[in-house]
Amino acid sequence: MSKPFLSIDRLTQQFPDGQGGTLTVFENASFGIEQGEFVCILGHSGCGKSTIMNILAGLAEPTSGAVTMDGAEISGPSLDRGVVFQNYSLLPWLSTLKNVTFGVKAREPGWTKSEVEAHARKYLAMVGLEGDVVHRKPSQLSGGMRQRVSIARAFANHPKLLLLDEPFGALDALTRGTIQDELLKIWGGTEQTVFMITHDIDEAILLADRILLMTNGPFARVSESVEITIPRPRNRTEIVEHPNYYAIRNHLVHFLGLRSKELAGQQGDGAEQRPTPVRIDKTAAAEADPETAPPLRAVND
Ligand SMILES: Nc1ncnc2c1ncn2[C@@H]1O[C@H](COP(=O)(O)OP(=O)(O)OP(=O)(O)O)[C@@H](O)[C@H]1O
Numbered sequence: 001m002s003k004p005f006l007s008i009d010r011l012t013q014q015f016p017d018g019q020g021g022t023l024t025v026f027e028n029a030s031f032g033i034e035q036g037e038f039v040c041i042l043g044h045s046g047c048g049k050s051t052i053m054n055i056l057a058g059l060a061e062p063t064s065g066a067v068t069m070d071g072a073e074i075s076g077p078s079l080d081r082g083v084v085f086q087n088y089s090l091l092p093w094l095s096t097l098k099n100v101t102f103g104v105k106a107r108e109p110g111w112t113k114s115e116v117e118a119h120a121r122k123y124l125a126m127v128g129l130e131g132d133v134v135h136r137k138p139s140q141l142s143g144g145m146r147q148r149v150s151i152a153r154a155f156a157n158h159p160k161l162l163l164l165d166e167p168f169g170a171l172d173a174l175t176r177g178t179i180q181d182e183l184l185k186i187w188g189g190t191e192q193t194v195f196m197i198t199h200d201i202d203e204a205i206l207l208a209d210r211i212l213l214m215t216n217g218p219f220a221r222v223s224e225s226v227e228i229t230i231p232r233p234r235n236r237t238e239i240v241e242h243p244n245y246y247a248i249r250n251h252l253v254h255f256l257g258l259r260s261k262e263l264a265g266q267q268g269d270g271a272e273q274r275p276t277p278v279r280i281d282k283t284a285a286a287e288a289d290p291e292t293a294p295p296l297r298a299v300n301d
Contacts, residue, residue, distance in 0.1 A: 003068065004032030005193060006056070006161060010272055011065035013051050025051055026220045028065070030272045031212065035160075038187060038194045040204040041222075042252065043214025044260055049197045053165050056195060057083045069161060079107050082159030084150050084167040090138040096149050097134040100124060103157045123156035124149070126182050128175070143170045151179060155186055162187075164196040168203070177236060180206060184233070201252050205245065206234055212275055213255050216264035223263060225275040226251065229283075243282040251280060 010028045017023040025048040033039050041049050054060035056067060058077040067074045069081070077083075090099050100120035108116065124134055127148040138146050147170045154162060168176045184207065187194055198204050204211050205228055213224040229244045239245055 005035035006033040007068045012063045014063045040196045040208040041212040047214045047217045047220040080160045082154035083163045084154045086166045100153045123152040127152045162194045215260045222275045226278045229281045247280045247282045
């Protein structure tokens with residue numbers, strides 16, 4: 001079987017625990033992401049989501065294991081991987097516009113200055129930043145605006161893999177909704193692959209093709225891969241009417257509320273740990289013909 005676009009193989013991360021011992025965040029974790037997929041990861045604070053994200057971004061090295069993208073092992077950051085962090089990490093001495101043109105110039109060295117600028121402005125406008133505001137420095141923007149700049153910056157570079165670490169956390173509900181819609185629009189028109197950390201279950205169901213569920217640490221596991229069996233395009237008001245919505249949501253809530261703890265803290269036996277695929281389909285067609293509908297697997301609730 002050929003490797004997926006992004007392949008995480010036997011990833012193990014240990015840190016000193018501060019008391020002379022070792023903290024194993026996760027071990028032998030393996031999973032794959034196909035090109036063009038939108039995958040969210042959900043898990044409680046401290047289970048290791050940001051650690052995985054930093055490794056995928058090439059900003060940290062795992063204790064052992066490997067990550068390959070497009071067949072090449074990830075080592076160090078690359079323009080092929082765009083990152084949006086919770087804490088927006090903009091360059092404080094550059095204007096909003098220049099924070100975006102900076103990467104575009106590097107990515108498209110053949111473009112003229114005005115082409116680069118028009119491209120950057122287009123992406124800033126998509127996240128609602130237009131007019132004089134693009135000449136302001138990050139310190140002159142609100143937290144939500146800064147977050148929008150960092151989202152525009154990542155999108156404008158057209159990375160093959162977009163890594164989003166709670167990108168909408170600092171945004172008010174209204175802006176959050178608008179930018180989620182923009183994200184879906186941009187993603188829908190490209191072959192971009194998205195890996196996103198979120199704490200928001202409804203956001204994950206709205207956006208993702210699949211949700212990876214992590215158990216609590218230490219020895220956290222990427223335990224399940226839950227397919228979001230709700231067709232696209234999805235609309236935040238209509239999606240809740242879909243017969244699969246609450247079935248999937250309840251499954252996620254149950255996992256995070258109960259099973260993530262029950263499964264926590266168990267050292268593995270050295271074997272590779274892959275998430276169990278879970279497919280929940282309550283649509284009339286699936287219920288009427290369970291023979292043809294793929295089975296619901298690994299569900300304890
Ligand atoms: N550089 C480090 N040195 C020591 N321990 C670390 C380091 N980085 C992370 N950890 C520990 O590894 C574990 C996983 O941290 P991580 O930030 O990946 O969790 P997370 O799931 O992203 O949490 P949150 O949702 O709160 O952001 C935590 O116990 C954390 O204390």
